[in-house]
Amino acid sequence: MSISFENPIVGDIGGDQEDSLGASPPQKKHKLDDKECHGAKEKEKEMPTSEKDSCCSNEIFTISDEQFEKLKLDYCPEGVEEIDQDVWTKYFKEIEESEGFDIYHYPGLCLMARFTPLDVDNFSSDLAEPSKAAIVHFNKEKIKNYKLEKVEKANAQLGGAGVNYYITFQAKDFVTNAFDTFQALVWNGWNPESIDVQFCRLKSVPAT
Numbered sequence: 001m002s003i004s005f006e007n008p009i010v011g012d013i014g015g016d017q018e019d020s021l022g023a024s025p026p027q028k029k030h031k032l033d034d035k036e037c038h039g040a041k042e043k044e045k046e047m048p049t050s051e052k053d054s055c056c057s058n059e060i061f062t063i064s065d066e067q068f069e070k071l072k073l074d075y076c077p078e079g080v081e082e083i084d085q086d087v088w089t090k091y092f093k094e095i096e097e098s099e100g101f102d103i104y105h106y107p108g109l110c111l112m113a114r115f116t117p118l119d120v121d122n123f124s125s126d127l128a129e130p131s132k133a134a135i136v137h138f139n140k141e142k143i144k145n146y147k148l149e150k151v152e153k154a155n156a157q158l159g160g161a162g163v164n165y166y167i168t169f170q171a172k173d174f175v176t177n178a179f180d181t182f183q184a185l186v187w188n189g190w191n192p193e194s195i196d197v198q199f200c201r202l203k204s205v206p207a208t
Helices: 017-022 049-055 065-075 085-098 124-142
Strands: 002-005 028-032 060-063 116-118 146-158 162-173 179-189 195-202
Touching: 124 146, 124 162, 124 179, 124 195, 146 179
Parallel strands: 002 028
Antiparallel strands: 028 060, 116 146, 146 162, 162 179, 179 195
16 A cells, blocks of 8 residues: 655664664655755754655655554644645745744644644734844844834744744834834743854845
């Protein structure tokens, strides 16, 4: 029986796989499409050479039923039985194209959904200090006088002993009275005082 996925579900293979393949029961074949290799690339270094070659090719890659079920759990939120290929494809594409700032298709909370959209109302206290730090960073770097007005949206990604916040917010220039939209990547450690602004920039306007 062969199952084909548009998104290569191989992100968690590795470790004990070399030992398990030889003695595994009859295996299913899963066709891997080279269109989406984002989930797999993060753990590519852990894979045997043959697995790396298969990740970004149209070859048939064979894994055991047990391994497939393990990977399925990584891509399915709690209570979901099937992998929504269309949502995952759009999710990875949005992350890549927006550099983590604009996510409109979220598969749900699970291991491989590394970028999580936040409800800015419920997370307002968590986002306040990183956002303020970001606009202060921008003012010092560009010699401007902006003040934070409103957080529009934010995505979170675990980053070591803290969280990377991808924040989109509005700020007012108190010299020109103009309102502008910014994007900032800010790492916030578990210690609330540990804030590191990676960058803060004006959000580019798409060409019309």
